[in-house]
Amino acid sequence: MEGQYSDKVMEHFRNPRNVGEIADADGIGNVGNPVCGDIMRLYIKVDPKDEIITDAKFKTFGCGAAIATSSMVTELVKGKTIEEALKISNHAVAEALGGLPKIKMHCSVLAEQALVGAINDYLKKHGKPPIAKNFKDEHEA
Amino acid sequence: MRKVYLDNNATTRMREEVLDAMMPFYKDVYGNASSIHQFGRRSRAAVDKARQDVARLIGASSPEEIIFTSGGTESDNFAVKGVAHALRSKGDHIITTSVEHSAVLNTCKALAKDGYKVTYLPVDGYGIVNIDDLKKAVTAKTILISIMYANNETGTVEPVAEIGALAKEKGICFHTDAVQAIGKIAFDVKSLPADLLSISAHKIYGPKGAGAIYVRKGTKIDAIMHGGHHEMNKRAGTENVGGIVGLGKAAELAAKEISGEPRKLMELRDYLYKGITSKIPHTRLNGHPEKRLPNTMNVGFKYLEGESIMLNLDMEGVAVSTGSACTSGTLEPSHVLTAMAIDAADAQGSIRFSLGRDNTKEDMDYVLSVLPPIIQRLREMSPLYEKGK
Structure with a gap:
C-alpha cells in the first residue's frame, strides 16, 4: 500500500469539511511553502470565556493528503479548549484519517503546525505568551 | 463512467x-x-x-x-x-x-x-x-x-x-x-x-x-x-x-x-488545449508550443497543486499525470520544470496530458466538461488564489 491513500483520506479529500475563511477569526495560522507543494491557512474562532474553539476553517494549496489533513484537523479542534487542542499531535491527525503514506506524513505535521500557529496568533492578540512546541520533522520520513 | x-x-x-x-x-x-x-x-x-x-x-x-x-x-x-x-x-x-x-x-x-x-x-x-x-x-x-x-x-x-x-x-x-x-x-x-x-x-x-x-x-x-x-x-x-x-x-x-497518426493526435491535443484555455483562466503551457511531441501537452494551473487536480480527474475517470513529483516519491517540483526556471508554485500545479491512438474528440469534450469545475473548486480552496483574482 506504499504511496496509496486510505479510504478515509480520499473521503476527506473528496468532501473536505470546513473549507473557507472566517472573516472575524480570532487566530490564523499560516504554514508551508510552494517548493514543498503545500501551503495551509487555518482560521479559528475562540470563545474567550472558556477558551473553547467554536469554529475552524481552512484554505489549502496542496496534494490530496494536505487537503485531507486540513479537513481533519478542523474537525478535531472544534469544541476543544485551547489546551486540549494543543495536545493534538500530527499522529493523531494521521490516525484519524486511517493513516497516511510515509511520504505524506509531513502533511500531518503541517496541519499540527497550522493549528499551533492559529492558537499562538490568538494568544498573541490576547497578550499571552505563545506556546513553544517541538514538531517532528517528517519531511523526508 | x-x-x-x-x-x-x-x-x-x-x-x-x-x-x-x-x-x-x-x-x-x-x-x-x-x-x-x-x-x-x-x-x-x-x-x-x-x-x-x-x-x-x-x-x-x-x-x-x-x-x-x-x-x-x-x-x-x-x-x-x-x-x-x-x-x-x-x-x-x-x-x-x-x-x-x-x-x-x-x-x-x-x-x-x-x-x-x-x-x-x-x-x-x-x-x-x-x-x-x-x-x-x-x-x-x-x-x-x-x-x-x-x-x-x-x-x-x-x-x-x-x-x-x-x-x-x-x-x-x-x-x-x-x-x-x-x-x-x-x-x-x-x-x-x-x-x-x-x-x-x-x-x-x-x-x-x-x-x-x-x-x-x-x-x-x-x-x-x-x-x-x-x-x-x-x-x-x-x-x-x-x-x-x-x-x-x-x-x-x-x-x-507515422504519416497519419501523429497529425491526428496533434489536432486532438490542440483542440483540448484551446478548450482548456478558453474555459479556464490563469493557465500556462509548459514546453515549446511548436517544437513539441504531437501528443503531449503540459499545462500549469496557477494557484494549485497538481496531485489534487490529478486525483479529482481520476475520480471522473480521466487519467493524467502530474509534473509535480508528489506521485513519484519526492516532494520537490519536477526537475524538468525547475530547470526551465518555472516558479515553484506554478510548477507544482502542472498536469501532463499525453494522448494516444485510442483517444477521440468525445474524450476531449468529456475532459473539457469535467476539468473546469474541478479547477474552480480547488482554486476556491487555495490560499494562493485570492492574490491572483
Whole structure:
C-alpha cells in the first residue's frame, strides 16, 4: 500500500469539511511553502470565556493528503479548549484519517503546525505568551 | 463512467495486433532462440524479423545495429555506462542535460561516483538546450554526449540534428534517448547523426519489459550485461522472444502509421488545449508550443497543486499525470520544470496530458466538461488564489 491513500483520506479529500475563511477569526495560522507543494491557512474562532474553539476553517494549496489533513484537523479542534487542542499531535491527525503514506506524513505535521500557529496568533492578540512546541520533522520520513 | 486515458507518455495500451503476434511465443513456439534445432530456429526467425522491423522504423542501415534490451531504462544504462567504460582510456567527461529522464540522470550520477565528470547542460524556458552551451562544455576529455530526443514531461523536442552534427565534427559519441519520440516523430538514423538511440516497446503500443538500442556500426561500447553470446555479444541473456516479437510488431505498425497518426493526435491535443484555455483562466503551457511531441501537452494551473487536480480527474475517470513529483516519491517540483526556471508554485500545479491512438474528440469534450469545475473548486480552496483574482 506504499504511496496509496486510505479510504478515509480520499473521503476527506473528496468532501473536505470546513473549507473557507472566517472573516472575524480570532487566530490564523499560516504554514508551508510552494517548493514543498503545500501551503495551509487555518482560521479559528475562540470563545474567550472558556477558551473553547467554536469554529475552524481552512484554505489549502496542496496534494490530496494536505487537503485531507486540513479537513481533519478542523474537525478535531472544534469544541476543544485551547489546551486540549494543543495536545493534538500530527499522529493523531494521521490516525484519524486511517493513516497516511510515509511520504505524506509531513502533511500531518503541517496541519499540527497550522493549528499551533492559529492558537499562538490568538494568544498573541490576547497578550499571552505563545506556546513553544517541538514538531517532528517528517519531511523526508 | 466514461474512462479517458491521457497518460500515454507513461505507457500505452498494447495493440490487439501486437498481442496476437506475441501469443504463439508463449504457447507453441518456446525454443531458445540460440538453439540450433528446429524449436530454436523458429524463435530465431521471429527475433530476426523483429530486428528488421525495428531497424526499418528508424532507418538503420543494417538490422545488426539493433540490440534488444529489457526496455528504455536498460538501453539508457547500456548506452551511457557502455560508452563510458569502453572509452575510459580516452577521457572521463560526459555531457548531458538537466532535463533527462531519470534513467540517464541517475546513470550519470552513478558514473560520477566512479570518478567520471558530468556536465548537466541548462535549458531555456521551453526546455531546449543551447547549442553554444554544448560547444562550450566540450573538452578534450569528453567521451559521450547524451541528450534526449524529446522530453517525457513537456514533449519539447531537442535540437538533436545539430547536437549530433556537432558531436560528429568533434568525434564524440552521441546517444539520444528517443523513447518518447519513436512513433511520434518521423526520423531516420541515416540522416540523424546519432551513434546510440534508446527505444522502448510499451510507449508504442507494445509490451512492457521489451526495448532496444540502436548502436551505429563502429561505435565503441562495452556490454553491461555479461553472460552468453546473445545479441552479437552486446547483451547477454536468453532472448525475451515474445517481448521482442511484440516490439517488432509495434515498430512495424508505427512505421506504417507515422504519416497519419501523429497529425491526428496533434489536432486532438490542440483542440483540448484551446478548450482548456478558453474555459479556464490563469493557465500556462509548459514546453515549446511548436517544437513539441504531437501528443503531449503540459499545462500549469496557477494557484494549485497538481496531485489534487490529478486525483479529482481520476475520480471522473480521466487519467493524467502530474509534473509535480508528489506521485513519484519526492516532494520537490519536477526537475524538468525547475530547470526551465518555472516558479515553484506554478510548477507544482502542472498536469501532463499525453494522448494516444485510442483517444477521440468525445474524450476531449468529456475532459473539457469535467476539468473546469474541478479547477474552480480547488482554486476556491487555495490560499494562493485570492492574490491572483
